[in-house]
Amino acid sequence: MCSAPLESVNDFTASFKRLLASARDVKPNGGIEPALTTADFKGEIKAIGQKSQGAPNREYAAIETACRNIFYNLLASRSIEDPAFSEVWNLFDVLSILSDLEYCEPSLLFWLVEELLDTQTIDGCRVVFDYLDSRRERITAKHFKQKSLIILRACNELLRRLSRAEDTVFCGRVFIFLFQSFPLGDRSSVNLRGEYHVENVTVYEELPPKFEAGLEDEMDIDKGNGTREVEDGAKKAGQEPSTEQTDGSGEQIGPSSKTVKFDSQEEKPRESAPDMDTLYPVFWSLQTNFSNPTRLFDESSLQTFRSGLEATMHKFREVHHELQARGTSKLPDENKRGVKRKRIGQEDELSSSFNPKYLTSRDLFDLEISDLAFRRHILVQALILLDFLLSLTPKAKKKLEHTSNKSVLYSYTLNEENGKWASTVRNDIADYLQQGTEGRFYYRMVDTVLSRDKNWVHWKAESCPPIQRDPVSALDFAEAETGAQRACANKRLRPTPMGSLDLKFLTDRSDTDGMEKLKDPERYTIPTAESFRGPIGDDDFEISLAKTDEEKQLLIDARASKLWRTLRIASKGKLNLFDKIDDGNKLDALFEPEGDESKEKEVNGTEDNQEQLNRETTPLLVVTEKEPASKNRIEAVQEAPIK
Template sequence: MSDKLGFEELRLKYKDILSKAFSTNNIDLLDSFSKNTNEVDRKAAMDQAFRDKLLELLIENPDTLESYVSFCIESCRRHMVTPTMPVVLLGDIFDALTLNKCEKLFEYVEKGVNIWKEELFFVACKNNLLRMCNDLLRRLSRSQNTVFCGRILLFLAKFFPFSERSGLNIVSEFNLENVTEFGGDNSSTLKDALDEEMVVDEDNSKLTIDYSLYCRFWSLQDFFRNPNTCYNKIQWKTFVAHSGSVLAAFSSYKLEAVELQKSKLNRLKAVNSDVEMQESNKEQHYFAKFLTNQKLLELQLSDSNFRRCVLIQFLILFQYLTSAVKFKMEAQELKSVQVDWIKETTALIYRLLGETPPDGKKFAECVKCILHREEYWNSWKNDGCPEFQKPKAPVSVDSDEVKKTRKRRRPVGDIINEYRNQDKFYMGNNELTKLWNLCPDNLVACRTKERDFMPSLESYMLSEGGAGGARRTTSGGWGWRALRLLARRSPHFFVHTNNPIGRLPDYLDDMVKRVARDSAANAAAANANGDTNTNHNDKAVKQMISPAELDAVSTKLTEWKKLAVKLGYKPDEIQYFETENATDEARAKNMLQLWFDDDEDASVENLLYIMEGLKLVEACEALKNAK
């Protein structure tokens, strides 16, 4: 096709080929025909061809409109027309159809919300979609087309993200045009119908509706539509007085069961000529705007839905008055007396909601939950309505080795059953499981002879010298045992001091130094009295091991390497014991002899304490029996 063809010629040719392609549902035909044309000229002519073809379909075949829009969407994805074209076609269709047909066609728009949110269409079409929906709303009646209006608003809520500025009331404005008129007689026909239809049983009626209560009730709507008037002192007094009268009427006039209300409610519905009355046992009619005739008020107060609506209006107003709103002025702040009144009235309203059938208590809890969630939205608006973003997914390492080594965690129930079959317990932690299964009866395990020991204060506190002891005080397990031992064997533990304990490690460091001083003082006193040898003071105090005990413990010490590491021997020293001695018994005996000869803290008590910690039970029993 030549590029010299004008716009009108291209439009006519595209319209002909578009008709053939749509009738045969062959979009490839349209695509191949338009490839040889300049893109700018092609899209402009193709857009007009789509609109011209739409006019023919509206007259000749209106049942194919949805398919035609879908055909246009696919053309957009192939970059044959501009992305706004599907919404432009929908706008033309809605302008040409009646409201009943528009309501049916709007289902197609609702179902395609994911299409409009695609990257290709969203940026280009969002303003056109908003304009199309607003044009529809202008044609609709809020009282007669309530459901259709709600569907349009729900579609916009689904289509636009939460942070879209066009859908947010950023500066917290109120709809001051929503005026509720009352007090006048605008319908003689309605009044005559009420005079004929409404018959009230005086025995069952507990509330007298006078003109004063009627005016007070409907004047509250001015406060509900413009809550800022409550910050005026005079208006606040008026609001409190009117609210007190209305809530007192609600409190004194209890609602009957739903089954007993039907006769009265049906009379209220019969006089509402603006609403289509299609009675059904399961259907509950919704009135978009209240009727304000005085003779209707008693019937309205008998309607649980009407009463709930008014009470919820109170709660919404109270939440606004007591919440921190970014765009409130400094003078718009309640006093403590006003806040207390709101708290008392809120409690009364929730009580009235709980007494309103059906399912009053459940309904009141739902309202309380919804209003609590509204506080989060209020905080979000105060923060400037930041955009909601999904958290970023963690960076995954695409490595075959990682995938191979990644094991599926076993269900906890299977692990518990496996341990139960072995008459054991699974505690969820390896160390706890091991500890719990040492003995079936924990009390019996606590009374065993292996646990009946207590090291000396000096051997425990000074086991690693001054520097080592200072380092050990930072260990939680060592510190816990040290405090228990000090409470049993040290006079310093219960001595009152004027210096408070700042940190536990500092206190333990101080106690290590005191025990060291006391031990040195005792050794000096014993030396002065001649109770010990001059050159072997420490060995006399620390109870040296006898040859019989050494032979007995060496025989049972099969895991001597574990003990050697605990006693502080290095790997090369352990290798020396292993190469110099032929048997494990000889190696253990050699190691213990050197330890008792070289280590100042070596004693039978310390050896027993260390082996108990390493669970060398047989060696401990042999050493105890050899004493």
């Protein structure tokens, strides 16, 4: 920078002053908007580019020196609230144009922005971020790799100056600018080494000495209260207190020989939620585990955390029930206002109750426990830590065996007992968060964020493989489009589809037309039963001559097929003859002509038919009236048969 020739620095300084003069003509009212472009300077940008083509490194140093001189003079003579400070924004626009055209160092703009943030108050930094938000897409579009580290460094330095309690919105603006500037798969803020924020120490008040003494006295009083309450209850009931005594073995030696046991005496006493003084140090000690979860790898620390979290959950449930009862009994007017108005007020209260760091004073502890937003904030912290513990179970660790980032993989394995406890407590917290009018929506939002965070943890354990895909080329897009059109188009049938018959014989005219062959009566005329007589006889003969069982079985199957077709055809006209067929044998009755069948009926008919036949063949005897009837004079007269 200092070795740049003075003449070159003076030339670039004069060029920048002419550019700023042109910018004042374009933006006479000053301000951040609108952004300046190359067309606003009428070829003056190209003149700077021609000067820097000879020796780029030397000219880059000269441009940087000239810009810094102008920048420092503007900072010394103008305040950021002054409208004339717009020349600084114009200078930044000029540097953005030069860096995009590669006429200067790409990161020069953010070097000056970083120095500007260091020289301004918090209110001035807000104005600087107004400029950065309005130019974000433009200043990060090109050469982002050379600018990324400077952007990250400047924003982190600003976040260290900001108070997350008083400047919450501004901190959000800085984070949003970073998220929108850096790509999704960038590793700059991933925390690959898995470091925890152990510097976040929660300081709370120690237990007062008088409270310790009072606690011991109270415990002694509680020991005697059991017998006193029983004696007082007996006196109120009009009974004398029991005077029974026992010896060392437990046998009664007093006047009474009978004892009565109540069921309530055998039952275990119910767990009662600890009071606020007892819960106070236990509750705030949980923050140490939240900021450094690896402390729970020690079994004693884990048991302490378990008891502390269970006591906190017990107290939260008790406070929730007390607030519900108090709300229904002491606020009747609020219930009459309507659900819609009440719900809107609750949502506004919850949305504005963000506190990144709660106060730990003992005097405020009761009020904080009564606040629903405070309880939810603590339970969400517990959910995050419980998910961390559940990721250390043997089943969960198998899913990360193939990962390469060993810094986020721990050798500690959660045993089965602690795993069941963590799963049970997580379900209890989920049920608690779902209570209330908007509880289900709140828990669904929290669960969605935690589920996505698990995916990020898995991605980090795999050493952050690239997740950004290259855009699809025009050739691949054209091929995909053609394939989609081909798949959706109407498909033509093949000349000979797979598995189909060859139908060329229908158009084969070598001998006769194929269609004429289909018209042959033999193809559609039902055969007679007599046509199967010969094939069945041939099969019987071949079955008797069969040499192997396989050949015999094939002939038997062929004969059964022909027999079945014969019986089916004969069933239409000769069903009365089926009684003469014995299991497929003696088929001669089916094959006899109809004439022989009628003759057999006449010969072998019934007795009535026989009498009718005799009547037709026997001559008639006729007795004349002229002569007396006598046996000797009977004349046989044969007449024609009676018809």
